[in-house]
Amino acid sequence: MNSSTTGNVTKSDNAYRVMVVDDSAVIRGLLTRILESDPNVSVVESVPNGEVAVKRLGSREIDVIVLDIEMPVMDGLTALPKLLEVKPSVQIIMASTLTRKNAEISLRAMRLGAADYIPKPTSSGALTKASDFKFELVEKVKALGQVARVGKKEPLPSDSAAPRKPKANLVAETPTSLYPNKQISLRKEAIQKPDLLAIGSSTGGPQALFDVLGNLGVISQPVVITQHMPATFTALLAEHISRVADMPSKEGEDGEVLKGGHIYLAPGGYHMVFEIKGTDTIIRLNQDPPENFCRPAVDPMLRSLSKIYGSRLLVLILTGMGSDGLRGSEVVTAAGGSVIAQDEQTSVVWGMPGAVATAGLCSSVIPVKEIASNVRQLVLRSAA
Known part of the structure; x- marks a missing residue:
């Protein structure tokens, strides 16, 4: 897979593929621009509700879904198990404004299989200015995209950071997929009764x-x-x-x-x-x-x-x-x-x-x- 250019951002090989699901076209556009600003992320689907998301997921290769909670036709909590049934490897981030009701729904969603959640700023203007939100969204998508790829044995983006070298004196030599150049190293000291x-x-x-x-x-x-x-x-x-x-x-x-x-x-x-x-x-x-x-x-x-x-x-x-x-x-x-x-x-x-x-x-x-x-x-x- 060759690199490509979206807007002014040159996409790396095998950029993580994202679907954005939100009933607001404005919010979908803002989320897309935030995600597309990173060369390792590509938004390949942008849809207005859970029903469309379920239909599209079956025909597209998607690593991560950013899923709104409150939507007409089919809301996020209803769509969640249907999306995971279509593609169990997909990683889903619940996105909602930070209210007690939405926080309660997000916790329920995580018990039903959502991987993570992110609180959205309350307005499109606030979202545009929220640098912490932008950073958190992109980093969560990339981390969960890596999880999806490892599970499906797909290549990661070509410029992913290389893991650090392992320390010496290893006890248990068990290679790990998210730390491919590292090994688990166990301490031999006895554990005291904790206070x-x-x-x-x-x-x-x-x-x-x-x-x-x-x-x-x-x-x-x-x-x-x-x-x-x-x-x-x-x-x-x-x-x-x-x-x-x-x-x-x-x-x-x-x-x-x-x-x-x-x-x-x-x-x-x-x-x-x-x-x-x-x-x-x-x-x-x-x-x-x-x-x-x-x-x-x-x-x-x-x-x-x-x-x-x-x-x-x-x-x-x-x-x-x-x-x-x-x-x-x-x-x-x-x-x-x-x-x-x-x-x-x-x-x-x-x-x-x-x-x-x-x-x-x-x-x-x-x-x-x-x-x-x-x-x-x-x-x-x-x-x-």
């Missing part, structure tokens, strides 16, 4: 969190989570976790004391870090600059926890794009703490867990369905 469980997740994270926390049961340790999400979503996610878990779940509040057997989720728009006050661990929320383009981010959470818990800290890095959690996990393991990563086969995107797994930071790399039982054995055993 706190910390979890980092992003793309595909809600379902992974439901799987892990829904099967963990009641533990005496606090559980703290950073999931990449905007504010309305994190509040709803905490509510959903409470429904599936045997422990209460809520967004963390500034100045709040951590309690054992409780789950605390970083609020959207805030980094959640921790400090010691007397014998208590206190939540501190801040709006320091984003890290890894994220706020909340996993790295600052892990750095602060490592100072408090040292070798008594257990970290889970679940599915997600990018590498947030890598630097924080380096600090955790240097202090004697332990890291477990979700494996590639059960991750929506093996970016975050893949980064720590191939950097030699993990004690184990396991399927999401095995994580809860593994963690439960560690947290319930007698103190080391």
